[in-house]
Amino acid sequence: MGAGRNAKNAAIALLVPLPSILFYLSFLHHYTATGDGDSLSPLWKWCSHHPVLLANSLFFLNVNLLFWVIGIVQSSHWMIDLYWTVIPVLLVHYYATHPLAQYNWWRSRVVILMTWAWSIRLSHNYFRRERWQWGAREDWRFTDMRHQYGKHWWWVSFFSIYVSQQVFLTGICLPLYVVQSVKKPWNIWDFVAVVVCVCGIIIAYYADTQLHNFVTRNTKLKELGMPMVPNLDKGLWRYSRHPNYFGEQLWWWGLVVFAWNIGHGWTFVGPLINSMCLAYVTKLVENRMMKQDYRTEAYRLYQKTTSVWIPWFKSSPSAKDKST
Incomplete structure (x- = not known):
């Protein structure tokens, strides 16, 4: 580029x-x-x-x-x-400065600070993955859909990419609105929400870093004409096939705890829809992995022994086969 x-x-x-x-x-x-x-x-x-x-x-x-x-x-x-990494930051500041805003100062500031931390983490991962370039490529799922819809892609993209993203983003950010619109004293559940959110950010950071190091190492092996490592099953990836997704979901559900604590548990709908969408994305990612010949067998074994999202101890392939 x-x-x-x-x-x-x-x-x-x-x-x-x-x-x-x-x-x-x-x-x-x-x-x-x-x-x-x-x-x-x-x-x-x-x-x-x-x-x-x-x-x-x-x-x-x-x-x-x-x-x-x-x-x-x-x-x-x-x-x-x-x-995706910027809009939640813009929204949390928008809701906090709107004339109708009313909030507990500590809750508001803690959520704003954590939203910045989440955004910086995700932005860093985006640019690291893209080799510090702006717009070097689009999401592979959009590229696949571009080929699928052909000449209709110009208008299909408006709904499949942008309108759908509005539903997801504004929906999962509803807890940010609630936090900035309800003035209720800080309590123990706010501490619980902070722990969940921070754990999500940390888990996602380390999972993405381990994945980045794995991909970088495989890229170098490929350039040298050496066999690539078929699968990442070290670190957090030993206990979950998608620990980065798990960490991301912890972040959004932690925000729901904030909202539930101040009387707006209905905001769980946004993160629930996002989790369901991510479950579908997980299936797409795993199907894509299985299409790569050099890793098919290793990844099939990985699926049999390792939890999908929630980190857990490995199971034996034989036990998994009997349960199915």
């Missing part, structure tokens, strides 16, 4: 959220200027009364439409993958 294209993609990625940011800052300016908001125009008044609808409207216009147009022009929908 050339330096010019890399710089261009970096500039696009940094500038693309500006429409939403500038619109929101303009809204805050008008709201502050009127004192209590009673003299606002109908548009600004609507924005002040409907924080979740406003967030979804900005997402639709700035992400769904703008990202989609850029993806069509570039023939690559790479940017939504990167912005």
Whole structure:
């Protein structure tokens, strides 16, 4: 990937959220200027009364439409993958600064800090995987769908990538909204939520690091013409076939504990849908692994002895076969 294209993609990625940011800052300016908001125009008044609808409207216009147009022009929908790590940070600050926000100071600040930690961890993993390049490639699942839908991909991509991502992202981020809209004293369940969230971030970081080291080592072996290691079954991967997915789910469900603790357990719906989607992605990933001849046999054995998500002790292949 050339330096010019890399710089261009970096500039696009940094500038693309500006429409939403500038619109929101303009809204805050008008709201502050009127004192209590009673003299606002109908548009600004609507924005002040409907924080979740406003967030979804900005997402639709700035992400769904703008990202989609850029993806069509570039023939690559790479940017939504990167912005998975950024949008939750933007949302948590948006909900915390909206005029309707009311919250416990400690809970709000702890969740904001942890959301930044989660984002930095995921962003680091993204750029490390992409060799510190911006938009070098799009998600392999999008590439597969591009081939599957052919000439219809230009419009199918709008729904399959962007509209669906809005449902997932705004849904799993609903606990961030609740945390910034309910003022309830900090209690023991907040500590439990912090432990779950932090454990999720740490597990995902170490799992992704171990995976990155494994892929890097195999790449070097391939370049040297040497046999590649067929399967990663060391470290956290000894106890789970997808410990990085497990850590990511712990993070989102930890946020649900925050929301449940302040009376909004219904927000579990977002992470539940995301977990179900990730279960499907897990199946796609494992099918892809099985198609690689050099690792098929080893991975089949790995499936028989190792837990899918939740880390657990290995079982014997014979016992697994008898249970099936």
